[in-house]
Amino acid sequence: SGDFFFRTNDSKATVSVLYWDQIEASMAAPTQAELGQVAELIKSGMDVHNREAMERVAGYIQAHSADPKFNQCLTVVACTPGATPQMTRQQATLTLKNNIIRNFEVGIKPMLEATKKQLAEALKDPDDGLRNALASCVSEITKTGSWPTFVPDMWPHLRASQDPGFRQGVLVCVRDMCEDCADQLEVGGAASQAPILIPELVSLVTGTQSTREVLLGVESLFYLLDHKSLENESPIDKKFQEILPQVIAALERCLTLATSPDGLRITKYSLNCYRLLLYYYDTLKSLNKLDSILQLIYKSTNESSPDISLAACEFWFDLSDNPEAIQDLARNNLLSALAKQLLDKMIYSDLEVSLILAECEEEDVKPRNAKKRKGDEDDDDDDVEQWNVRKCAASTLDALSKVAGTELITPAGHAAGWLLTDEIQPRMQNGDWKTQESAVLALGAISSGCFTEVRDQLPSLVPVLLSVLQKPDIHFLVRSITAWTLGRYVQWIAPQKQYFEPYLTALLQSMSQGERKVQESAVSSFAGLLEHESKNPGLLKDNPSYLEAILNHVAACLTPGKYTTRSVVILLEAIGHLAYSCGDELANPMGHQKLLQPLMDMFMKTPVLDVVLLPQILYCLFNCVSGMGEKFAPFVQPVFTRSLEILGTFFQEQFNFKQGKTQEAPDMGQNHTFAITLVKSVMNAMQAQHDSIVQMVLNTKFPGSDFTFVTFVLMCINQPQLGLESHVIMTAIDLIGENLKEYPNLFLEESIKAVPNLLTYCNEDSELCNDCAWFCGEVVLMSESALPADQVRQLIITVANVFVPIIVKSEWDDNLLQNVAIAVGKCGLVNPEDISKMLDSYFEPLLKHLSLVVQWDMNQEKPQAFLGVVRLIQGNFTVLQNAENIKALAKGMSSFHNTSLAQQEDLLQAFVATLTALKGALSPPQWQQVASTFAFPAPVLARLQ
Secondary structure, three states, X not given: OOOOOOOOOOOOOOOOOOOHHHOOOOOOOOOHHHHHHHHHHHHHOOOOOOHHHHHHHHHHHHHOOOOHHHHHHHHHHHHOOOOOOHHHHHHHHHHHHHHHHHHHHHHHHHXXXXXXXXXXXXXXXXXXXXXXXXXXXXXXXXXXXXXXXXXXXXXXXXXXXXXXXXXXXXXHHHHHHHHHXXXXXXXXXXXXXXXXXXXXXXXXXXXXXXXXXXXXXXXXXXHHHHHHOOOOOOHHHXXXXXXXXXXXXXXXXXXXXXXXXXXXXXXXXXXXHHHHHHHHHHXXXXXXXXXXXXHHHHHHHOOOOHHHHHHHHHHHHHHOOOHHHHHHHHHOOOXXXXXXXXXXXXXXXXXXXXXXXXXXXXXXXOOOOOOOOOOOOOHHHOOOOOOOHHHHHHHHHHHHHHXXXXXXXXXXXXXXXXXXXXXXXHHHOOOOHHHHHHHHHHHHHOOOOOHHHHHOOHHHHHHHHHHHHOOOOOOHHHHHHHHHHHHHOHHHHOOOXXXXXXXXXXXXXXHOOOOHHHHHHHHHHHHHHHHHHHHXXXXXXXXXXXXXXXXXXXXXXXXXXXXXXXXXXXXXXXXXHHHHHHHHHHOOHHHHHHHHHHXXXXXXXXXXXXXXXXXXXXXXXXXXXXXXXXXXXXXXXXHHHHHHHHHHHHHHHHHHHHOOOOOOOOOOOOHHHHHHHHHHHHHHHOHHHHHHHHHHHHHOEXXXXXXXXXXXXXXXXXXXXXXXXXXXXXXXXXXXXHHOOOOHHHHHXXXXXXXXXXHOOOOOOOHHHHHHHHHHHHHHHHHOOOOOHHHHHHHHHHHHHHHXXXXXXXXXXXXXHHHHHHXXXXXXXXXXXXXXOOHHHOHHHHHHHHHOOOOOOOOOHHHHHHHHHHHHHHHOHHHHHOHHHHHHHXXXXXXXXXXXXXXXXXXXXXXXXXXXXXXXXXXXXXXXXXXXXXXXXXXXXXXXX
């Protein structure tokens, strides 16, 4: 069979060429030699000290992932215990899993039954890691729909087996299937696996003595409940409703195992199941189970384990948007107790504080502007505060406040304002900074739901908070949350000068402080303030001193290295709001120096492959253009140049990937999308300088090539292999369409070529289909003067073959159908010969949708379409032998106001000519009947007489 595997000739383990092609491609059982060679191949690829070997093995495995013989050997190596080391077997299993994902049809399906049999038998392996890897292969095969009988096939063997390894192996498979491919478990209606599996899992959890089996069973139940996603009448939903008492009994049994080796995880998943059972809230009440569940969760919230406490808090979070549940909490005297419990859980743990302090110390010793490679995580943005009990408790209090409102502030049996005066305010005065911090967090959390109840206390609370924010000796986490909480009450602070001025001063000062947490919260609140200004303009526009103070501080914050990436992103959002609401006030030397020029410098220096910061800069500039309009003109040229560089890099990366020059698809996030949108917004804003702006666009070239912005925009609509997002294509369509008539020599030829591609997007009711319909209609109109007659006819047939069925179907959005109808009308206007032959099959729906088009002054879309209809009628006058078609025509004509129609001489004459021909084809009595039955427009009838 030849030398087709790694040979180690020296200590460096030199790798020779692989010759897998020499193995016969038959499906005969692999020989021991072949299996040994594959095992050695996998083992060599695991040698972390030999990077060259690892890379060659990885490349070889990728190249042969579709080879059935190779995958057959992988399966045998993975599933056969013996001389092969467990780690090698496990790696072979994971390699097989990846090949199932990548090349199932070609590489796995030819030997599927044998693979399934070997995987099932190997589940008895005693090694947990290997069993988990084998289970992942089973799950991936199930996702393809190729193992629909795994549960009914394997469960009887599980029941009969006394082998704990085999039982756990089957359950790991079931757990993975429930997590990864529950959809497949629902396939088959009455024959689906889910209704069989759910009661079996409940029975297992209730009866088995193995806590590991209980854990796997309750995990599986959780994933099935989670998959259900509140879908009524699904097989999973029906079965859970049917056996809900048994499910609750199983969960109750789980909670008795809390002290077992797997007890912590069993309890966590049981609480998560209770949370998902809230979907059956009314049923739980009818079974008299609700009160005991609420008491159980309340008790669990106080557990010392963060995992258990978090699971309980998440239960309250999901419960909090149910008004009926709030009443039940009050009835059980749990609402006030829960509020206090949540306040306690909002206190930082010692571990959380230690992690934050350690992170801050790391911030101080490493450069903040260190460059990152594409794809690297930004260490500056690794927030140690992931979703945890504290955040969940605060979110729950927020959600509760929005539903309970006054009842949360003053629960039954408590003094007025209890939560604020008896709980939050005393905690704010507590000597322990962590308790103070949690109280300020709570005050911010209830701002949305209880604003009315808190408002009367704000005149005394806001000065206290402002004082806290400005005292550097107070713990920085207290100042950080204070900045956030003040931002939550900005709608009350902003209109009142005595509070707003000290708030703005304190906020701007906090933005410039050294502590990262304070900076972030201050910048976030600053963004909220400017968003409030954008929705309620006047405060900053009418007070130049405020704007000057803002510009001075923002300029300092934009200094390179001043902020972490996260803070810069938030600051850019704030600048965008500022520019949008105060654009005119920024069009001066100070605005340019302090804000726009630093922003442009950042734009020019940020790498084009930066997927975090660059899209935020682009969007910020878009807001600047929107707010400043033509006053943005001094910055147009660099915007065009840089945007073109971004687009050029994106397309080059795409081409390299499509041509196999790179292994990974380009990751530029939304940079190209924002770049093309920004250029389009600039072109639209600079109407007074339209010609010079267009010339700038045309003449600006991608560095090192002849490609212009026009080149890239045309690529967007004419190269489907690039796989561009719909909004990118839509932006390109809009930009080309707006300039098509003015610059046909630039756009028309490629636009005509793009029509067949654009029509492929018209297979669903979408905005992209809408834009394509409009654009294709425009191209058809212009093609008449650019193409030979036979090519025009072919173009029209191509368009009509897609759009006419859409009109007849009439199931999509009205606006889309109207645009499609307009495009068909334009086809008729240019050349009705071919598409008029079947006019009777679509005449009525065509006129119906055209009649609904609103006619705007100076807009020729509707008149052009109706002129096309007239030409279609001329090409097939027999369509008017049908009374319903005459009725549709009359309604279409009448959809034009008399005044509007009188101003459209060409259209009026066309209508008159059509009715004249109809009148001539009928006898006088027949015409009288038509004229009296159908309401034709008065200007048309007047001309007719």
